Amino acid sequence: MKFPEYLFNFCEGEEKQETKAIVVILMGLPGSGKSTFCDHVMRSSSRPWARICQDTINNGKSGTKLQCLSSATSALKEGKSVLVDRCNINKEQRVDFLKLGGAKVEKHAVVLDFPAKLCISRSVKRTGHEGNLQGGKAAAVVNQMVPKKELPKLAEGFARINFCQDEKDVKESINVYGLLGPLDSLPSGCFGNKNSDTKTQLGIMKFLKKVEPSSNAGSEPTISQKLIPNEISPGKDSGLQGTEKASDLTGVAHKKLEEAAAASDDIPTLAFPSISTADFQFNLEKASDIIVEKVEEFVGKIGKAKLVLVDLSHKSKILSLVKTKAEQKNIDTHKFSTFVGDITRLRSLKGLHCNVIANAANWRLKPGGGGVNAAIFSAAGSELDIATKEKADCLSPGNALVVPLPSSSPLFTREGVTHVIHVLGPNMNPQRPDCLKDDYVHGSELLRKAYTSLFEGFSSIVRSNIEVHYTNDDHKLKREAAYEFDENKKYKGCEQDTQPGLSDFRDVRKIPDEKVSLETTKTWGSWAQALYNIAMHPENHTKVVLETLDDVVVMNDAYPKAKRHILVLARAKGLDSVADVHIEHISLLKSMHDVGLKWAQKFLNEDKSLSFFRLGYHSVPSMRQLHLHVISQDFDSGHLKNKKHWNSFNTPFFIDSVDVIKELDEVGKVTLKNDKFLSMELRCHKCKSAHPNIPRLKAHISSCQASFPTDLLQNSRLVSSEDITYFCE
DNA sequence: GTTCTAGAAC
DNA sequence: GTTCTAGAAC
Numbered sequence: 001m002k003f004p005e006y007l008f009n010f011c012e013g014e015e016k017q018e019t020k021a022i023v024v025i026l027m028g029l030p031g032s033g034k035s036t037f038c039d040h041v042m043r044s045s046s047r048p049w050a051r052i053c054q055d056t057i058n059n060g061k062s063g064t065k066l067q068c069l070s071s072a073t074s075a076l077k078e079g080k081s082v083l084v085d086r087c088n089i090n091k092e093q094r095v096d097f098l099k100l101g102g103a104k105v106e107k108h109a110v111v112l113d114f115p116a117k118l119c120i121s122r123s124v125k126r127t128g129h130e131g132n133l134q135g136g137k138a139a140a141v142v143n144q145m146v147p148k149k150e151l152p153k154l155a156e157g158f159a160r161i162n163f164c165q166d167e168k169d170v171k172e173s174i175n176v177y178g179l180l181g182p183l184d185s186l187p188s189g190c191f192g193n194k195n196s197d198t199k200t201q202l203g204i205m206k207f208l209k210k211v212e213p214s215s216n217a218g219s220e221p222t223i224s225q226k227l228i229p230n231e232i233s234p235g236k237d238s239g240l241q242g243t244e245k246a247s248d249l250t251g252v253a254h255k256k257l258e259e260a261a262a263a264s265d266d267i268p269t270l271a272f273p274s275i276s277t278a279d280f281q282f283n284l285e286k287a288s289d290i291i292v293e294k295v296e297e298f299v300g301k302i303g304k305a306k307l308v309l310v311d312l313s314h315k316s317k318i319l320s321l322v323k324t325k326a327e328q329k330n331i332d333t334h335k336f337s338t339f340v341g342d343i344t345r346l347r348s349l350k351g352l353h354c355n356v357i358a359n360a361a362n363w364r365l366k367p368g369g370g371g372v373n374a375a376i377f378s379a380a381g382s383e384l385d386i387a388t389k390e391k392a393d394c395l396s397p398g399n400a401l402v403v404p405l406p407s408s409s410p411l412f413t414r415e416g417v418t419h420v421i422h423v424l425g426p427n428m429n430p431q432r433p434d435c436l437k438d439d440y441v442h443g444s445e446l447l448r449k450a451y452t453s454l455f456e457g458f459s460s461i462v463r464s465n466i467e468v469h470y471t472n473d474d475h476k477l478k479r480e481a482a483y484e485f486d487e488n489k490k491y492k493g494c495e496q497d498t499q500p501g502l503s504d505f506r507d508v509r510k511i512p513d514e515k516v517s518l519e520t521t522k523t524w525g526s527w528a529q530a531l532y533n534i535a536m537h538p539e540n541h542t543k544v545v546l547e548t549l550d551d552v553v554v555m556n557d558a559y560p561k562a563k564r565h566i567l568v569l570a571r572a573k574g575l576d577s578v579a580d581v582h583i584e585h586i587s588l589l590k591s592m593h594d595v596g597l598k599w600a601q602k603f604l605n606e607d608k609s610l611s612f613f614r615l616g617y618h619s620v621p622s623m624r625q626l627h628l629h630v631i632s633q634d635f636d637s638g639h640l641k642n643k644k645h646w647n648s649f650n651t652p653f654f655i656d657s658v659d660v661i662k663e664l665d666e667v668g669k670v671t672l673k674n675d676k677f678l679s680m681e682l683r684c685h686k687c688k689s690a691h692p693n694i695p696r697l698k699a700h701i702s703s704c705q706a707s708f709p710t711d712l713l714q715n716s717r718l719v720s721s722e723d724i725t726y727f728c729e
Numbered sequence: 730g731t732t733c734t735a736g737a738a739c
Numbered sequence: 740g741t742t743c744t745a746g747a748a749c
Binding site for chain 1: 742743744745749
């Protein structure tokens with residue numbers, strides 16, 4: 001079949017226009033974050049990418065360089081750009097990839113140049129690595145690789161090289177490639193700092209004063225130096241300033257400026273409209289007081305993140321009121337500012353990147369109506385409507401609902417908005433539903449609550465991003481932030497909100513969490529709610545509850561797996577498991593531990609034959625509500641019936657309470673273990689001998705005379721009667 | 730989390 | 740034949 005010539009020409013023309021595929025060759029030691037880099041770029045990019053990963057190319061297992069080359073060639077033929085995710089540690093390793101696609105395909109290098117020590121510690125600690133490179137083996141591989149390391153040079157055939165030496169550099173680089181549209185190209189040359197010799201100790205260089213942070217040893221200026229003529233600082237003034245600066249630039253330069261601004265200044269930022277003051281006619285003086293009060297409360301809690309109050313008009317009274325009051329209170333202008341602009345066009349028109357925007361929603365969470373709500377729903381496309389409907393049907397005043405924005409939404413691609421937080425404030429307008437008339441006591445209370453919910457929602461997103469940032473190497477974490485607050489938390493619908501009698505019903509009707517989340521959020525079956533119900537209403541469960549305190553409830557495990565097995569439940573809402581634990585929970589964990597110790601001591605005093613207790617958490621618990629197991633080490637119980645029972649207390653799946661507290665204190669997060677440990681072979685917890693089945697194992701442990709392994713004897717992981725006499729009552 | 734049970738392992 | 744595991748249902 002012969003195609004008409006015009007069609008052929010058309011196709012050819014199309015192809016020429018679209019073939020801007022590039023090959024990005026990553027370079028870095030195992031544990032340097034190459035795969036994470038790829039994940040982030042591919043998630044935010046509108047350009048088609050293929051990740052060629054040697055660790056998984058062989059049907060999920062590690063393959064050969066040849067397989068990588070062939071797979072990359074196919075991807076290029078399909079018009080995809082390629083991320084070469086392998087170590088590519090020296091020139092020899094890279095040379096064949098530089099030939100891919102011939103001269104017309106640009107080759108870029110992204111160098112993740114972190115100290116070997118850091119890479120080793122990351123790759124040793126990780127579990128579930130795609131290429132199974134973890135533990136001691138990883139350390140050996142990294143050490144072997146270090147001497148062979150050879151940084152890439154433009155002369156090898158690279159059009160562009162990005163050197164990254166810290167997380168900030170990596171983030172910038174992710175932004176540069178993540179924002180690269182299908183037809184865009186990037187400036188050539190070397191970007192970022194590179195050490196001429198990474199083996200040189202930085203300390204010595206500093207001592208000799210030979211290192212200047214901004215010097216590039218002959219390489220070209222960094223992207224920020226090159227592309228940003230002046231710092232864009234929306235924090236200092238209204239948006240006009242930024243526009244004026246940008247207006248001198250050509251269209252292309254303007255675009256680059258935005259990219260650079262996004263890349264260099266990607267601090268989490270929430271843009272929010274004034275709630276309730278437009279259509280809901282809330283008194284502006286009162287509203288501005290509440291905004292400033294709540295902003296002041298939250299700027300201290302959100303780290304580096306920023307809050308920006310946005311209104312369309314220069315003449316906005318609420319904006320000027322808030323600005324004046326914020327100045328009077330000396331609120332840090334880097335953390336909080338007011339901004340004039342369209343909340344749906346902040347990046348594209350004003351160069352202000354806000355990754356989260358708040359919507360002054362209506363109670364039905366529906367598009368339309370006018371004002372900010374109409375504008376946001378219209379700018380975000382049907383994606384926002386669908387994503388919102390998946391999470392809730394309606395919203396009651398004072399509440400907020402965090403909705404992760406699908407990457408296909410125009411608001412995501414054009415403005416870089418990753419989340420929309422719907423907020424419903426109080427209504428003072430008699431023409432609208434639920435009018436409070438002039439009840440400003442209730443109205444102010446609701447408006448405060450609305451801002452609290454909004455800022456808490458934002459702060460969870462920030463926290464979640466940080467967590468991803470730190471743990472992605474270990475967990476391949478692809479968690480999306482999504483938190484709801486108060487009555488809306490994790491439930492769909494709000495009809496029951498005003499009916500207290502149904503509160504228990506609501507406890508068990510948890511809707512499966514957002515589908516995008518993978519490892520750390522999970523769906524709890526109705527049977528998994530029991531501990532939650534007990535923690536919330538211990539007075540209704542006196543048969544099992546041993547002790548009720550302000551922050552914890554102590555109870556007998558309903559199916560004890562040893563002679564003594566109790567649970568210490570946290571009473572805080574929103575703490576389903578260790579995965580939800582953050583640094584601010586450390587004092588709660590310590591008090592759970594202390595209460596657990598006290599009970600262990602009591603049991604040891606009552607029955608000396610119990611000898612030892614262990615206190616710890618399951619990495620992935622079956623029951624909702626954070627609970628600490630306090631369990632005697634005899635494991636003499638008819639309820640201990642299967643492999644999962646045994647392994648959940650006798651493999652690294654069980655994390656000692658002392659280690660959880662230590663890691664939280666030192667690293668700020670807790671590393672969870674894979675549930676693959678649950679299917680491991682059965683081994684005696686003392687002598688470590690293996691046994692074919694549970695009955696044989698139980699027969700063995702009932703008579704094993706060995707002492708506990710040394711790791712358990714350290715750091716008070718095992719509790720015996722000698723350890724904790726000072727807790728004795 | 731448990732219970733139930735089919736079928737694998739012995 | 741009995742014992743034991745593992746997956747589904749709750």
